[in-house]
Amino acid sequence: MALLLEGLTFLHEYTYSWLHAVPQKKDNALKVGVLSTALINIGGIIEPCKTHEDVILWGIASRDAETASKYASKHGFKVSYGSYGELIADPQIDFVYISLPNSLHFEWACKSLKAGKHVLLEKPFTSNAKEAEILVDLTKKENKVLLEAFHWQFHPAAHRFREILDSGKLGDILKTDSRMTSTPSVPAGDIRWKYELSGGSLMDASYTVSFTRFALHARTPDAVLYAKAHPAKNDPRVDSSMHATLRFKGGGEGDVYSTTYTDLARPWLYGIIPRFWEFPSIKVETEHAEVYFYNAMLPHLYHYIGITDKKTRKTRYEQVYKGGLAWKDRGETWWSTYRYQLEAFVDKVRGREPVWWIPGEDSINEMKTIDEIYTASGLALRPTSTYALQP
Numbered sequence: 001m002a003l004l005l006e007g008l009t010f011l012h013e014y015t016y017s018w019l020h021a022v023p024q025k026k027d028n029a030l031k032v033g034v035l036s037t038a039l040i041n042i043g044g045i046i047e048p049c050k051t052h053e054d055v056i057l058w059g060i061a062s063r064d065a066e067t068a069s070k071y072a073s074k075h076g077f078k079v080s081y082g083s084y085g086e087l088i089a090d091p092q093i094d095f096v097y098i099s100l101p102n103s104l105h106f107e108w109a110c111k112s113l114k115a116g117k118h119v120l121l122e123k124p125f126t127s128n129a130k131e132a133e134i135l136v137d138l139t140k141k142e143n144k145v146l147l148e149a150f151h152w153q154f155h156p157a158a159h160r161f162r163e164i165l166d167s168g169k170l171g172d173i174l175k176t177d178s179r180m181t182s183t184p185s186v187p188a189g190d191i192r193w194k195y196e197l198s199g200g201s202l203m204d205a206s207y208t209v210s211f212t213r214f215a216l217h218a219r220t221p222d223a224v225l226y227a228k229a230h231p232a233k234n235d236p237r238v239d240s241s242m243h244a245t246l247r248f249k250g251g252g253e254g255d256v257y258s259t260t261y262t263d264l265a266r267p268w269l270y271g272i273i274p275r276f277w278e279f280p281s282i283k284v285e286t287e288h289a290e291v292y293f294y295n296a297m298l299p300h301l302y303h304y305i306g307i308t309d310k311k312t313r314k315t316r317y318e319q320v321y322k323g324g325l326a327w328k329d330r331g332e333t334w335w336s337t338y339r340y341q342l343e344a345f346v347d348k349v350r351g352r353e354p355v356w357w358i359p360g361e362d363s364i365n366e367m368k369t370i371d372e373i374y375t376a377s378g379l380a381l382r383p384t385s386t387y388a389l390q391p
């Protein structure tokens, strides 16, 4: 499902950036360099840049010079590089977008920061919490901007979802349940199936942990009560799926029980029907209502927030594509989560207060939660980069 959603996002963004491309960029627009020719680049950075007057697609780096050069011509980058090191050494580049496999996030974020670049880093932040802590420390030392690209949190629908929960009108939160599954399954050979690249369903669909922690304003769970990994066929260290139950401190007196389910190869219904309707979502049960945020991951394509009164069983629906508490009159209904994210990132780099932000401490807590689930499931943590162990 998630792959299909990504495809639709490319189409959505392509159409809207064609309609709304900025013909004239600012004179001193920020120059972005992209590390890798990953699939996510088009939706995650290339299209959003086209409609931002303060960002220029500058450099693309690949492990292979010819791949980089062809990619540059196809997508409109000014310069291409045959290695990631050459790109971060380019003094013209202001910030880098890192879309490398998870295991390389830490190393290349560190190197980029040390080279004086701001960093927009794909999720999950790092391979584990140890790397996350070192990276956040380094960011402070280098006095640069670093953001984990949890784009969904920048969309006005996410802000409205939390506003509804925070209003107090629905009572305390009792339970949450979030899921993200791939159906059809992630193809064999994909980076997500490889332990040495810090793959696994929980790492890839870490949105489930992010949705939960966001809804609860939570740092880390008090306990992981249950975690069951289904091992991948080709490597038992990789979780093809993961079910977990976490206990968090609630806003009121009681505890909140949260379940998460991630799956890279969700079995088809009756073995014949892919579960296309299973968009990454979160359900929250409060004292008086059930709140369902459907397609919390890519709400720009389609989403709803359903609020069902527990007594009457009546449901009202909300959809928000623009504005809201945080963005107010900024943004456009057609902006994707990635476009909202870029707006906030550029604000931060320019020294303006972004309307929404994910602080480094939050990314550390996200990784701590992931580590705790892996540990409870009996699987090893994703491997720490040898770069972290260097003096």
Ligand SMILES: NC(=O)C1=CN([C@@H]2O[C@H](COP(=O)(O)OP(=O)(O)OC[C@H]3O[C@@H](n4cnc5c(N)ncnc54)[C@H](OP(=O)(O)O)[C@@H]3O)[C@@H](O)[C@H]2O)C=CC1
Pocket: 006, 036, 037, 038, 039, 040, 041, 044, 061, 062, 063, 064, 067, 099, 100, 101, 102, 122, 123, 124, 149, 151, 191, 197, 204
């Ligand atoms: N925010 C979002 O919505 C999404 C985020 N992501 C995240 O983005 C990252 C990239 O995912 P995705 O786009 O699927 O990645 P891809 O598999 O499409 O691309 C990864 C790129 O990394 C480079 N690379 C460097 N070393 C390796 C290696 N050992 N094996 C494979 N590739 C390598 C390659 O680029 P080259 O050959 O040019 O050097 C490759 O194209 C992940 O961290 C993922 O979690 C992914 C999808 C959506």
Ligand SMILES: O=C1OC[C@@H](O)[C@H](O)[C@H]1O
Pocket: 002, 003, 004, 006, 123, 204, 205
């Ligand atoms: O972050 C992501 O979002 C979209 C999915 O297709 C993908 O598996 C995941 O990496």
